[in-house]
Amino acid sequence: MSLPPMDTRVTYPAGDLRSTGTVVHAEPFGDHLAVVLDQTACHPVDAAWPDQPADQGTITFGDGDRAVEVAISDCVVGATDGSALFIGDAVPVRKGTEGWAFLAVHLVYPTASEAAQVGATARVDIDDTTRRALSAGHTGCHLASLALNAALADAWRKDVALDTLGAPDFDALACSSSRISPRGSTDHYRVGKSLRRKGFDPAALDDLDGLAERIGRILAGWTASDAAVRIDRDGELLTDRRSWRCELPGGPAIIPCGGTHAGSLAEFSTVAVWLEREEVEGAVGFSMITTVVPAG
Template sequence: MTLPTADTRVTYPAGALVSTGTVLHVETVGDRVAVVLDETACHPVDAAWPDQPADQATIGFGDDGTEVTVLDCVVGATDGTELYLGDAVPVKKGTEGWAFLAVHLIAGDAMTAAGAIEGATARIEVDAATRHALSAGHTGCHLASLALNAALADDWRKEVVLDTLGAPDFDALACESSRIAPHASTDRYRIGKSLRRKGFDPAALDDLEALGARIRETLDGWLDSGATVRIDRDGDGLTDRRRWHCELPGGPAVLACGGTHAASLTEFSSIAVWLEREEVDGAVVLSMVSTVVPAG
């Protein structure tokens, strides 16, 4: 059994939906088979921050082109002795001596796995409609979080880290989870003692209707600009640094991000935002759901 020594090359940051690679490793995992390629267009879910789900895709092995469903695609890692998947990965991405991999999981029956042998050629084809919908949801998520930061900019009594547009970064300081869905996202923010000590005034969340109106006003202005979006990357490896870059009217917004995105805000007609506040274990928890309405 051989295990890869370099990160998977990924082409989804550039928008690729199809890729051809070489099978580097095949391993049975329960009732599934884990398949690692040297290159893939399939976006994997990352257990360390599972915001964007895996792409829906098929994989075909060899010359006959028979395609089977990729049941899941997850970030895995190996130190050369064992393959670890998802939340079983024991080290952080980029750890020296480790290769980080996009691992495709297919059904483990003999007919499905027959062509999955090391050295074989494999073709990945990603479902375009699902990718596009998740990309829209992810871009909408970033825009909504930046608009939330701007809407709360005057509600801090102390200086804190600023976001890419110069507003206090409420999103970075308070976000406890973020989940991307087709054309939508849900972010949860916890406002406890730590955030209060940093100077945030929880009273800012007393009037959610007014807060939502400020967020939507900012989003409407950004969408009217038709700003372009791109992914800048330091390399093609799975762990190479990637940045979401959007040319907003007030200046470029740049955020570290490993997901996929829309190419332009002209793809959206609007972004709807819903806010909900609740008390959990003595802390205020704010939920923000954003929904992207496609143009046309």
């Protein structure tokens, strides 16, 4: 059994929808076959912070008459120390742990077992429509979190860590989960004792409709700016540091991010948020549902 000594090279951060690589490892995984390629255009979901779901698409193993095309059922982050392949929740170490390689693991039906031999060529084709919709949803999610921070900036009585635009980072301190969907996202926030001790005044959440309105106004200003968006990265490997950068009117917003994004806010006509009160484990909380309406 061969397991790759280095991370998968990933091309989706540059917006690629197609890649040609080589099978470096394949093994059964439940009723699927887990396939690792040297490089892929397929965005994998990361069990450690599963905000953006996997891309949809196909892999074609081999070429010519003997080519076999299969759907990608799922693509998840895995890791190996050279002895075994750990997939999704089973990964026992954090990204960047010495001696471990992090991999995009494609799960496909075993009809591909014969063709998906180590060394076989593997062409990945990603569904453009789903990718675009998820990229829009992810950019909208970042914008909404920054607008939420800005709208709650006056609710803090003590100094806390600031976000990329200089507002107290409510999102980083209170967000318990974040899920990107096609042209949208849902974030859950929890305001417990520790947040109050840090100086957050929960009365700022008494009027959620008013708060949503303020967030909406900030988002409208940003969307109207048609700001450019790009992903900066230190390298091409799965765990190389990447960040989302949006050239907002007040200065660039930069957030560490492993996902995919829109190319510009000109692609959006509106980013709208809906806030809904909820109680989580006895603490006050709310969810923010963000919807991106594409331009034209």
